[in-house]
Amino acid sequence: MDISKLSDFNTIALHGGFSAASRASGIPKTTLSRRLSELEEELGVRLIERGTRALRLTEEGRLLRDRSAHLIEELAEVGEEVAGHAGRPRGRLKVSVPGLFAHTALGRIVAEFVGAYPDVTVEVSVNDQFVDPIADEFDIVVRANPEPNTDLVGQCFLRDDLVFAASPRLPIPEKDGSSVPAVDITVAHDATEWMLTWNGEPRIVRPRTVLRCSSMLLVYNAVLAGAGAAIMPRWLAEPDFRTGALVDWGTVPGRRVDAWALHTSRHLTSPKVKAFVAMLMAAYDPATRQDATFLARLAERPFAR
Template identity: 30%
Template sequence: MREPDDLSGLSMFVRIVEEGSLSAAGRALGLPKATISRNLVLLEKRLGAPLLIRSTRALSLTDTGRRFFDRVQPIVRDAQQATAEVKSDHASPSGLLRITASVAYGQAAIAPRLLSFMRRYPAVRVELHLHDGRVNLVNDGYDLAIRMGPIKDSELISHKLADITMVIVASPSWLEQHDVPQRPADLARHAAVVTRSDMIRWRVGGETVRVPWRMSTGNMIVTRDAARAGLGIAFVPEFLALRDLERGSLVRLLPDVELPVMQATALYTRAAGQSAALRALLDDLLASRPIEVDAADTGC
């Protein structure tokens, strides 16, 4: 009779101990009780020591069996986890992905990729939420969050998706009524449209300038639209303003002054990262073309 390989023998022994009986282990593994008993005998014969004391009512571990169980149970668990991960790596993406993204970047960069991704993987369902508020991935039940700006939560796994160039803009009508800024400090004399009321300290040319805000929009697209309507200056991603800059409905301010580059980042938990669907989507996003090519999709 061919002996079972070491790992299957160890796995079966661990399951017997965990289930408390040969019959229960057989039911858990989908094997006859006789097969479980035979493989246990083979394992004990190979080791040269009894592992279990059998009685009509229960099983108990010998001293050797207890020490052996304590040593091999973590090994079996690690092997089972490794096997599950390999199977997951090669599984076809399927299931539900709940994704949250900031409105501007989500509309410009994420939504178009999702459409092509879902055509390739028909077994994947996606629930997409576009909003600019902060979320807690675990508490709010999201698999993936995509955000622009600095990331503070170090417990999440993060991947940079893109560097986003920023611009300071104003409408021609605004500049007809106000002096055109010549240096960063001049921005403080202009009313600003901001996405949040605490976003009033702009890093411009190595200086920090505090601008007075007139309107807080809660949304970068609305911020751009308000600047285009002549309500004040705005600090927005270049891809949002690109079409308006080309048409002349917005003017770039301080074009020769260095501005910070904002990052778009994908965030997810380690547990969510086990999903074949999420890994396939991340591969798509990380291999995608630059954000600027989708600027026309933001309503510019």
Template identity: 30%
Template sequence: MDLNALKEFAAIATEGSFAAAARKLGTPKSTVSKRIQDLEAALGVQLIERTTRKLRLTAEGAMVLARAERILSDASEITQALNDTGDSISGHLRIAVPVLFGQAFMGQIAAVCRRLYPDLSLEIVLTDSQPDLIEDGFDAALRIGHPAHSALIAQPIATAHRVVVVAPDVLQSIPETPADLTGLPILLAGVGLVQTWYFQNGREQASVRLAGRLAMTSEPALRDATLGAAGLALLPLFLVEEDLAAGRLIQLLQHWECAPTELTLVYPSAQSLTARLRVVLDVIQGAFPDGTLHGGLLRCRT
């Protein structure tokens, strides 16, 4: 089947006329008309009903259009994949990224990608929702925690450790076990004023259900509240690393490890891991060579 004919048929359906399709494609109108006639003859059906005022797809034409769009998309991906096997990485990538990670790291990661691959266009969408990659037009997404959609392929990026922190002089006594947190001024990340925190100390495990005095859906805002001596909070280490080093916050329960969260890159299938997505994945993984999210300057390769 002639791909040019399918392309011209799709353009006619989009533009609404043979003349407009011909202008869009830079092809003579007579050539477009002839190819559509040949396509109809080859398929043995009428695809377009022609009137003096407008064109309308037949039922068969609507079915062929849906298939043609998929065929043309596949052909474009094949061409791009073949181009990506060369030395020059080009094309377009659209990636969904959690807001906190994006604000903390993606600006520097994107800058490295631009330096290394100037012909590659990146569209990075910061969102805490989990969009459907195919339906919403994403090539890949960074996800916190295990992917909810088991059909997705997941590549591990790094581990985000969490710590319990508080401003100096907020507490009269320092808690030694998770149970000691009960009754203290707790600040919670997320929705709702009750949460369960999980800890591990060697083989010993503990959980404590805590009632919060304040809950916020923004962890950077919760960090600010913690710095303002509003209470103690469980926050990502990379977010408070510099505060701990400077003494603005202190870490509690240092012998107890909070359950970490995993950052992964997910994409729909093995065929989705194009050369351009692979190089971006390499840059992201290269930013965290020890497999841990760190604050401050990234370890991006240049």
């Protein structure tokens, strides 16, 4: 298959017609039409139905576009790297992130990224369930504590403790074995006991689930409103520990949260992916934080006040 003809086909499909494709690429309409016809003849299928006013992709055309558009973009990036332009991220960057990260720190990080790399258009999809980067065509998937996957590579940009947090209106039980109202995340396993360390002393309490949420952001807001105690990342609760809006009941023993930026090893690591991962790493690098309020500034939550 001729790569130049495939590239021309994708340009026509992207812009929806020969005239728009010609303006975008600088290639004459007659040349684009001829190359498309030659590609169709080579493949033995009709890729685009030509109407008097509009063009329409056939089923075969949609399949070819969906499977080849990302490859054409990668080839262009390889050409730029070879030509010495590896420092110029460009094109569309499609990122999948969980809701908690999307609604706290991500907005400021993405704003900084697009300001630094104006030739990149970032498309963010919010989904707490894991997605397939290959099938769903995501360049980067951000997840906490992901399952090992040999098809994915990436970097851990944040390691944090899990803590027990509660409203000051909910006093910690004074006796071992006491029951406390608990707000749980849906995906968590039900725990019969919580092992706390309060004022340097170990204490065991029994969580009694009063609310179960599919989103950690909902868990956080419910705990802030006094519904019960919950387990959450320290970075999320730390600003409220300092103001007294929440009380720190101690660190969850033996459990941590590791946030990873993942991408498929089957794709070339493009400049835009490298740049975005580098910005995540810098945002959460302790060496770049001047004081303990860094994460609080990233995660200012006006909706929770």
